[in-house]
Amino acid sequence: MTDPITIQWTPKTGLPRRLTFEPLEKGYRRIEREWNGSEWRHCGSEHTTDLTLHPPEDPPTLEELISQIHGTWDHPNPAVLTFTNEDTVAEINGQLRYRSPTQDGWYAVTKTDLESHLRTAGYPTIHRLSETPYNRADFTADSIPRQ
Incomplete structure (x- = not known):
């Protein structure tokens, strides 16, 4: 130590x-x-974790992260954005869909919505859908209407 x-x-x-x-x-x-x-x-x-006195570079922008999951939904194991609290964002047909373990469905979000969410959920990272607690049906059925 x-x-x-x-x-x-x-x-x-x-x-x-x-x-x-x-x-x-x-x-x-x-x-x-x-x-x-x-x-x-x-x-x-x-x-x-990952403390360093000399950061190697700025983290990727939210726009860069979104572009890395863009168009992967049709792949066998699509890329998604995950937050530390298991909130997850998938991109399906150009629409960002947000899912949280505290909700019974998904809802559509924008980049601006995600920027606001960073303050409470931390910065997202890219994972494969199979590495999350969700499956494809969690992002395609039972959407929650935005109020």
Whole structure:
């Protein structure tokens, strides 16, 4: 295991802040703290993976990810976008269809809808449909009307 990594800065109009990455067996725990004048107040933490001090490049844009799943629905095992909470997006005949484990059907979404969804579900990655909890019928039957 390695030592924790701490980054500290003072925003122009705020209190000093710290991000600490503590090594775990698999990944790191990211801990955010804020100086309150007498101690570091805990603001939040989460488990993270793939920590690097020198990012290799920007992640692919959402548009690039969508283009990589475009036209694959007719393949035996189509490419889909998956989020960490198992929300999944497939592209069928030019339409993006969103499916969540908390819903009984799918509904059509736009790139703008997905951009809003990133804040709560994280950044999607590309997987094969067989790597998700869904099958083709989950994206072709029982659509949910948008309200």
